[in-house]
Each structure stands twice: as structure tokens, then as C-alpha cells.
Amino acid sequence: GPGRPKPAPRPTFRSVLPNNDDKVTIPNGYEQHVVVRWGDPVLPGAPEFDVENQTAEAQAQQFGYNCDYVGLHQLDENRGLLWVNHEYTNENLMFRGYRNGASATPEQIRIAMAAHGGSIVEVERVGRTGQWRLSTGERRYNRRITTDTPFTLTGPAAGHDLLKTEEDPTGTTVRGMLNNCAGGYTPWGTFLSGEENFNQYFGNAPASPEYARYGLSTGASGRRWDRVEERFDLSRHPHEVNRFGWIVETDPLDPSAPPAKRTMLGRFKHEGATVRLAEDGRAVAYMGDDERFDYIYKFVSAKKFREGDTRHNLTLLDTGTLFVARLTGNSPEEEIDGSGALPADGEFDGYGDWIPLASDTTSFVDGFSVAEVLVHTRLAADAAGATKMDRPEDIEASPATGKVYVALTNNTAREPGQADEPNPRGPNKHGHILEIIEHNGDAAAEAFAWTVPLVCGNPEDEDTYYAGYDKSKVMPISSPDNVTFDSDGNLWISTDGQPGTLGINDGLHVMPVEGRFRGELKTFATVPVDAEACGPFITKDDKTVFLAPQHPGEDGTFEAPTSVWPDGDFPRPSVVCIWHKGGRAVGR
Numbered sequence: 038g039p040g041r042p043k044p045a046p047r048p049t050f051r052s053v054l055p056n057n058d059d060k061v062t063i064p065n066g067y068e069q070h071v072v073v074r075w076g077d078p079v080l081p082g083a084p085e086f087d088v089e090n091q092t093a094e095a096q097a098q099q100f101g102y103n104c105d106y107v108g109l110h111q112l113d114e115n116r117g118l119l120w121v122n123h124e125y126t127n128e129n130l131m132f133r134g135y136r137n138g139a140s141a142t143p144e145q146i147r148i149a150m151a152a153h154g155g156s157i158v159e160v161e162r163v164g165r166t167g168q169w170r171l172s173t174g175e176r177r178y179n180r181r182i183t184t185d186t187p188f189t190l191t192g193p194a195a196g197h198d199l200l201k202t203e204e205d206p207t208g209t210t211v212r213g214m215l216n217n218c219a220g221g222y223t224p225w226g227t228f229l230s231g232e233e234n235f236n237q238y239f240g241n242a243p244a245s246p247e248y249a250r251y252g253l254s255t256g257a258s259g260r261r262w263d264r265v266e267e268r269f270d271l272s273r274h275p276h277e278v279n280r281f282g283w284i285v286e287t288d289p290l291d292p293s294a295p296p297a298k299r300t301m302l303g304r305f306k307h308e309g310a311t312v313r314l315a316e317d318g319r320a321v322a323y324m325g326d327d328e329r330f331d332y333i334y335k336f337v338s339a340k341k342f343r344e345g346d347t348r349h350n351l352t353l354l355d356t357g358t359l360f361v362a363r364l365t366g367n368s369p370e371e372e373i374d375g376s377g378a379l380p381a382d383g384e385f386d387g388y389g390d391w392i393p394l395a396s397d398t399t400s401f402v403d404g405f406s407v408a409e410v411l412v413h414t415r416l417a418a419d420a421a422g423a424t425k426m427d428r429p430e431d432i433e434a435s436p437a438t439g440k441v442y443v444a445l446t447n448n449t450a451r452e453p454g455q456a457d458e459p460n461p462r463g464p465n466k467h468g469h470i471l472e473i474i475e476h477n478g479d480a481a482a483e484a485f486a487w488t489v490p491l492v493c494g495n496p497e498d499e500d501t502y503y504a505g506y507d508k509s510k511v512m513p514i515s516s517p518d519n520v521t522f523d524s525d526g527n528l529w530i531s532t533d534g535q536p537g538t539l540g541i542n543d544g545l546h547v548m549p550v551e552g553r554f555r556g557e558l559k560t561f562a563t564v565p566v567d568a569e570a571c572g573p574f575i576t577k578d579d580k581t582v583f584l585a586p587q588h589p590g591e592d593g594t595f596e597a598p599t600s601v602w603p604d605g606d607f608p609r610p611s612v613v614c615i616w617h618k619g620g621r622a623v624g625r
């Protein structure tokens with residue numbers, strides 16, 4: 038009937054076959070181009086890359102390491118600003134003879150610090166194709182964000198005692214962002230980026246439940262950044278780590294403005310954040326905390342989006358309410374045995390509610406102030422009775438239907454007896470996808486229905502489920518990490534873990550989630566040896582998908598690399614674009 042979403046066109050490309058090739062493999066009829074690589078000059082006057090003679094000063098002007106989230110802010114049809122997260126560094130691949138943080142030279146540590154953060158590079162379309170390349174003209178918006186870049190802390194926890202340090206007695210400014218994994222592009226044209234495993238950079242944490250819950254070690258860190266900057270030693274600067282673990286917002290059109298850490302969105306191992314607007318104009322952000330048995334969060338703004346008013350829209354993430362998800366199955370508990378066998382009603386599904394943790398003025402968790410909820414969010418969510426999930430990663434709403442998709446990457450620590458309907462396998466080696474349908478389709482709703490459309494693995498195995506689709510016609514998938522959509526609402530899923538679980542390279546898959554082909558999962562691309570597949574980002578004209586093979590050759594060394602992608606000499610984390618030769622929408 039009218040108002041019913043029409044099924045998306047079925048992807049017609051022929052799947053890339055599982056492989057272990059040291060390259061990006063794409064379907065017939067497509068082309069690819071390496072847009073930007075580790076070490077490429079970003080800032081005007083940046084030196085050319087010299088891997089054997091790298092310096093921190095050069096690295097701070099060049100494209101950083103391990104590309105994760107990729108987003109494109111288009112200036113017009115043919116020019117854009119590409120945002121890329123640099124999640125972390127693989128020193129074993131960056132430096133000859135590298136052993137560990139304790140024996141690293143101070144300059145090696147400083148290079149690694151400068152290779153973290155993010156980059157903004159101006160890009161341009163080649164002709165009228167779906168190919169994009171580094172801009173050959175002006176690059177006024179190009180920017181490097183590193184461990185030394187000033188950030189502001191905003192929102193209700195900014196200025197709280199828990200955020201004050203010797204270096205920043207106001208608790209409102211921080212140097213650097215750490216371990217930025219996934220992210221999102223907001224309706225008002227900014228980039229969000231999640232600080233994920235920030236705990237690994239700090240050592241000598243006080244022995245307390247607050248530090249332990251975030252995985253902070255009471256011993257030395259592996260990276261030993263405290264050898265170069267004392268703030269990474271928590272025995273001397275215990276609050277420094279409270280200034281990491283946030284969602285960062287950056288306005289690409291204002292290169293001189295410090296990016297902002299939005300405390301209202303809580304502090305945890307943020308995979309990323311994606312925003313959509315509720316019907317009344319409030320901004321709604323979905324967020325995962327990527328840890329075994331951690332939670333799914335949602336933020337609803339107090340104020341409404343105003344078209345064209347960037348100054349106003351840049352305040353949307355500072356006031357509102359932070360929620361955490363509780364999911365309840367609708368099948369009897371005894372029918373969920375951890376094997377992945379479907380319950381009698383034929384689906385892993387049920388209902389759920391968003392439990393409010395705090396607004397900008399009121400805490401809803403006994404024993405926690407607003408600032409304590411926001412700084413120690415994991416502990417507040419524990420107290421609120423949230424549902425322990427199998428590593429919630431990227432979350433995004435379909436632009437076609439408003440349904441929300443969550444990548445739950447895996448959880449090998451879940452015992453069979455700990456399986457529940459939203460996390461139906463114990464152990465969960467391959468992960469699954471959760472679909473959330475907000476009550477009445479309202480993004481700001483406090484109740485929802487949910488189902489599990491995809492239980493990942495080798496389709497020949499009984500414990501996999503492809504939305505009931507014929508499993509002889511689908512591809513294997515394991516460890517879903519990032520999700521995005523084309524404008525028809527097909528779900529694109531990239532993976533992080535297939536080499537370890539399936540013995541094949543990671544990849545980028547496409548699956549219709551509406552209509553009779555729901556569940557027909559195909560493989561669009563695979564990434565080089567030992568890389569995980571990051572991005573992906575599809576341009577608004579559907580002509581291009583950006584894909585970031587992160588950490589190619591991760592299991593090798595500088596002297597003996599397992600990957601030499603992309604140039605045939607040594608591995609360089611890079612961003613590629615993929616487009617159809619005939620100008621078709623990607624995947625269709």
C-alpha cells in the first residue's frame with residue numbers, strides 16, 4: 038500500500054570469492070584507486086614520505102596510520118573533504134627492528150603519537166566518474182589532528198573535578214584524541230568519531246572499580262608513552278584518562294576550531310556514533326561500547342536541528358538525555374540453548390526499552406551525579422540493568438526505512454548458559470546483526486522491537502541464519518564491524534576478523550534487508566592480507582564507495598612483511614575508492 042517502503046533493487050554484481058590475496062579484490066565491471074596512503078603529504082609544505090628516515094615533525098604533517106572511519110563532506114558535486122580516523126599504530130611495521138615500547142626510541146614514540154588522530158584531505162572527482170583523488174588545487178581545509186592537537190571538552194561534565202589535571206586545571210581542554218575507530222557524518226555537516234580502546238595508552242592506574250571497569254592496567258602500558266609524556270602515567274596524573282573515551286565532533290569547514298569532546302554522549306570504549314533526526318527535529322545518536330558484554334546506547338537531544346544554522350547545530354550534542362538499551366526476548370528462555378538453533382517461533386526477536394541514565398540536568402541512576410554518569414558511564418549502565426551484548430560496534434539507521442542495524446562482532450567468552458535471545462550463541466565466534474525498530478518509527482522513542490536478521494559464519498554451518506534466505510545462495514561472513522547503507526537501503530557490512538575465524542581475508546558485504554531478497558548476502562570486496570575492512574562510506578550519488586583496508590600485514594614485521602599492499606614494497610594503511618566503470622550505482 039502507499040507509504041510502504043518499496044524493496045530496494047537487488048544487488049546484481051557477482052560476488053568476489055573468498056581469498057587470501059594481497060590486494061583489494063572487487064567485482065567484474067568495477068575499478069579502484071588508492072586515494073591516500075600512510076605518509077602522503079597532507080599539510081602544505083609537508084615533506085615527502087621516507088619510511089626509513091621518518092620523523093615526528095614530518096608525520097604530524099602527513100597522512101596518519103591505520104585508517105578506520107571514512108566520511109566525505111562534499112563541497113559541491115566534484116569536490117569534497119575526506120575525513121579519516123587514524124585509530125592506532127603498528128610499530129612492528131613502521132620501524133625497522135622495533136621490539137616494544139620499553140626499548141623504543143623517544144622519537145619512535147613521538148612518531149607513533151603523531152600518526153594517531155585523524156586527517157582531513159581535500160579530494161576531487163576525476164571527470165564525471167565515481168573516481169576521487171587527492172585534490173590537485175587549493176587545499177585550504179587540509180588538516181592533521183594528532184595526539185598534540187587541542188580539543189575542548191563540552192557538555193555537562195566539562196569542568197568537573199574528575200576532568201581536571203595539573204596541565205588543565207579548568208577540566209575543559211585536552212591534547213589529542215586516541216584510538217578513534219568508527220564515526221559518522223551529521224545532518225549538519227560535521228564528523229563524529231569515537232575514542233575506543235583508549236585504556237591501552239595509560240599505565241599505573243590506581244586500583245579502583247572505576248579504573249578497572251575501563252580495562253586500565255595497574256602496571257606499565259605496552260606502548261610506554263609515559264616515557265615521552267608524563268601525563269600517560271596515571272600514578273602521577275590520575276584524571277588524565279578521564280579526558281579520553283568520548284565522542285569527538287569536528288567541523289571540517291573550520292580548520293582552526295578545536296574539535297570538541299561531547300561529554301553528554303557518555304564515556305566508554307566508543308566504537309562510533311551516527312546521528313539521525315527525529316520527526317520533530319531532535320538529533321538522535323546511536324552508539325556502541327565495543328567490549329564483550331557491554332552495551333548499546335542512544336542519545337536524544339533537547340534542542341532541535343535548524344537547517345543552515347551551523348552555530349546552533351554545533352550545540353545539539355551538549356544537552357539532552359543519554360539512554361542505554363535493555364532487550365527482552367519473546368521466546369521461552371529454555372528454547373535459547375546457545376547453539377544458535379532457532380526457537381519455536383522461528384526468530385530471535387523481542388522488545389526492548391531505552392533506559393534513561395542522565396539528562397544534562399538530572400541523573401536517573403541512584404548514587405551517581407550527572408557528571409559521574411557521563412564519566413563513569415559503564416558503571417551507571419551496570420547499575421541500570423542494561424543488556425550485556427556481544428561487542429556492539431557500528432550502529433546506523435537505514436535512510437530508506439528508519440530501522441536501525443547494530444554490528445555485534447563476536448564474543449568468544451559467552452558461555453552456552455549465558456546465551457539469551459538477543460545474543461543467542463555461546464560462544465559467539467562469528468557475530469551477528471541486530472535490527473531495531475523504534476516504536477512508531479520515532480527515533481526518539483523509549484521503546485522498540487528487535488530481531489536478529491543475520492547470524493554470521495559459514496552458511497554451510499547450522500548455527501548461521503540469513504533472515505531465512507536460501508543459504509546455498511549466500512556468502513560467508515564473520516565478525517561484522519562497520520555498517521552503512523546505499524540510498525536504496527541495502528545494508529553494507531565490513532568485517533574485522535575473517536582471517537582468524539574463516540581463514541579468508543576480511544571484506545565488504547552487501548545484504549538487502551527488505552523484500553524477498555532480504556538475507557541474500559553478497560561479497561562486494563575483500564581487503565589485503567591481515568587487514569581489516571574499514572570505512573565504508575558511500576557517496577550520496579551512490580557512484581562511489583570508499584573503503585579503508587586497515588593494518589595490512591599486521592601479523593608481520595618491517596623486515597618480513599606479510600603484506601606489501603598497496604605499492605609492492607611495504608604495507609601502507611590507505612583509503613581506496615571503488616566505482617562502476619559504466620557509472621552504475623555501486624552494488625546495483
Ligand code: FEO
Nearest residue numbers: 218233308327430
Ligand atoms: Fe576499533 Fe570496535 O573496532
Ligand code: CA
Nearest residue numbers: 368382384386
Ligand atoms: Ca522469538
Ligand code: CA
Nearest residue numbers: 218219430518
Ligand atoms: Ca571498528
Ligand code: CA
Nearest residue numbers: 430446518533
Ligand atoms: Ca573492530
